[in-house]
Amino acid sequence: MPEGIDIxxxxxxxxxxxxxxxxALFWIFWKFVLPRLKTVLNERSEGIEKKLEQAEADRNEAHVLLEQYREQLAEARSEAAQIRAEAQAERQSIVAEARSEAQxxxxxxxxxxxTQLSAEAERVRTVLARDxxxxxxxxxxxxxxxxxxxxKVAATVDRFxxxxxxxxxxxxxxR
Structure with missing residues (x-):
């Protein structure tokens, strides 16, 4: 049995x-495990790259859709403002027309x-003059x-x- 440092x-x-x-284990690892591991890692890398490319494409598509949405929103706001302005103008023309008709x-x-007052006044004058x-x-x-x-009486009364x-x-x- 060894003693001291020989232990x-x-x-x-x-x-x-x-x-x-x-x-032997290194050779088995090098010959069988490492190529298989490289294949799996390459497939995984390719899958990740494809997913990244798809994500980038989806992101670009989302940006395009967002821009389209913003354009449509701006158009809708513009159209709404135009409709409001047209409604306001129409309301004003209707009010002006109603005022004109009322006037x-x-x-x-x-x-x-x-005319009725004049006719009535003339009738009253005639009746009064006669009476x-x-x-x-x-x-x-x-x-x-x-x-x-x-x-003579009629002429005198008319003159009076x-x-x-x-x-x-x-x-x-x-007055």
Missing amino acids: FIPPWYDVFWSAVMFA TAATAVAERAE VGRLATDLAEKIVGESLDEQ IADLETVAAEEQET
Whole structure:
């Protein structure tokens, strides 16, 4: 049995057979395992490269689609703005048209009312002139005691009413 430092040094036959076994295992590894390992690693590398290429292609396609989406979004926003502007213009034209129609209708109503008022005022003047003339004639006949000439009475009453209208018109002008 070895003692001291010889404990750490193996016998020469163990070194020889260990070297033979190492060489045999190395040769088996080199001949069978390493080529197979290289093949697997190459296939794996090729698969990874294909996946990277596919990912790059997908990324480029995604960028193209993103740009198309952005263009479509910009077009949609532009179209929406155009539609809003058209709707605003249409709304304004409808409002202007409605105002114009309302103004026309109001003017027509005012003209009809003015015409009716004028006609009514003329009718009232005529009735009043006739009644005032008749009353004045009746009063004058009672005061004088005899019947008066109808034509002279009518002319006098008409002149009196015309004078009253002139005075009323002058008063309105001074106001």
